[in-house]
Structures are given as C-alpha cells and as structure tokens.
Amino acid sequence: MSEQITAGIGRRIIAFVVDAVPGLVLFWSLVAALGDKIGEKDGTNITMRFEIVNGQTQAELFGTLYHLDDGPAALVTLVGLAYWIGVLVVWQGLTGRTIGKSLTNMRTVDANGRPCGIGRAAARWVLLIVDAFPYIIPMLVGFITAVSSPDRRRVGDRVAKTWVVRADAVGRPIGVDHESD
Template identity: 30%
Template sequence: MQHDSSDQCGLGIRGVAMAIDSVIWFGLLFVAVYAVAAATGQIETVANGTDADLDGGPASAALALWLCLGVGYHTLSEWRFGRTVGKALVRIRVEREDGTPLSLRSSLVRNLVRLVDWLPFGYGIGILSVLVSGQPRRLGDRLGGTVVVRR
C-alpha cells in the first residue's frame, strides 16, 4: 500500500511524540553520564546522593554513549514495534513507503540521519526539509524510505 501525503503525519503530532520521547532521551543522558563516571571513578557522594562531574575525554565519551543510546532507542523501537513510546502515545507509527514494517536497515538509516535533522538545534534541518519540500517527511525519512502515519 503506497502512502500518499494525506496518510502522513505533519510536524505538529510528530513534535508531540518527540517531546514525549525527549523525556526518555533525558533519562538516557543520566544513564550515559553515570555509566562513564562509574567507569572512570568520577562519581562523588554528596549530601543528597551522588554527583558526576565529567569534563574532557570522559565528557566526550558520555556524549557519544548518550547519542548511541538515543539512536538505539529509536532504531530498535521503530524496527521491532513501528513506534517509540512517544509515537505510541499519540497513535502514530513509522512504516516503509510501501506500507510494510521497517527493516533494521531502514530504521537505522532514518535514525542516524536524525542527528543531522536535529541540527542546528531542535530539528532545524528536519523542519526546514519538510517546509521546503511540501512533504511531511524529514531528511531521515527520505533517506530511509519511511513515512510516519496515523495508525
């Protein structure tokens, strides 16, 4: 089933889904920072819990781990279930252009390009690519051969 633009979701509902998924990304940031801090011995016990103050190489490692966890979350969720938690809550899903479920490759391409779509901040390139093309597909959707639809 080939999708036409009437099936596809626009920026608004996709933005709501991403806002929900941002809570998960925020949690993954803590996982990454504390994992690297534990591995490098940079966790401090403070009066109200623990603190991790990373800089230099460990901070870069935590950033890289966080990006891998975030892209991995989207890639695996969309590949296995067609949606992330945010997409499930707003009842949208990702499919291939022909209406079939995503392959691991299409999901990975779509989500690696998410890092470019996000630039310079807040999905600037992704939003611009939607507005310029007149299609509700960000760059990652185009390169991954995917569409986001209501289901």
C-alpha cells in the first residue's frame, strides 16, 4: 500500500504563518522604533505598507504612518531581508527546516529526499513573488497550485524541484511509491 509522504496543506499553512510572524514583528518593531510617526488614519485599518516614493521611505502599520530617513530605512530593509534569507534560504537550504516546519514536523527536500540546498531554497524564496499573487489575498496562486496537485507543490517548489515532506520521510527519494512501514 503506498503512502503520501508530502506534507498536508494545513501543516504548510501553519508553518508559513509561524515563519512569517517573527519576521513581521521584527520588521515592524524596527519601523516603529526608528521611524518618525507622522500621522494616523481614521477608522479601522489593517494595512501594512512599506514603500519608497520619490526617494522618501514611508510605512503604514494599522493606520499609523511613519517616515524613515535613509539610514533607518536601510537598516529596517537589511534586517528584514537578513531574517528572510537566513530562515527561508540558508537554514532551510542546509537543513530542510524553518521555524514553522520544525514545529509542524516537515522538511523541504530535493528529489533524493535530502535537504534542498541553498540554491533551491533561494529559488523557492524568489518565486514567492509568483506564489503570493494576488497580493490582496496573499499566497492564493501558491495555495491553488498546491491544493490542485497530487504532490502538493506550489510554483516555487515546481521550479526549484523541491518537495515539502513529513519529517519521517526525509531521506526517501521522491517519485517512488513507498510501502507503509
């Protein structure tokens, strides 16, 4: 009897949220600490926006508006990128793990069932720009792609030739029916 070794969509969603929360908290804490508060929008607002317009860096966090000078804007950007590259590219590439994948008992692997490597992890990360579309409903393309495929792979996984599997399946080659233990 064959078994499904790729991880379920529910676990993947939980892992994604767990991975995102520390990065978002770090990023927006730095924005609030280093930025100059320049205003508030009226009403209920769930917007999180960080943009550079005409050389000026502005951010909005739940209706609070901030302006960041060049140095603080660069620091916030670099720290944010360092978190995402450190977790989603380096750590995941070398170990197959992220914070969320560790907590949900999953790993990202190559076709041989080994940690995917930094290059494949980088490709998965870059392709989040496709998987996250449309940005008003984050990760919709990735979700639909993963749900509609038997191997539960999003666009980034397909291009990078990676699979997200249950931790107990690490080391097993992908694409081969595995007998239940």
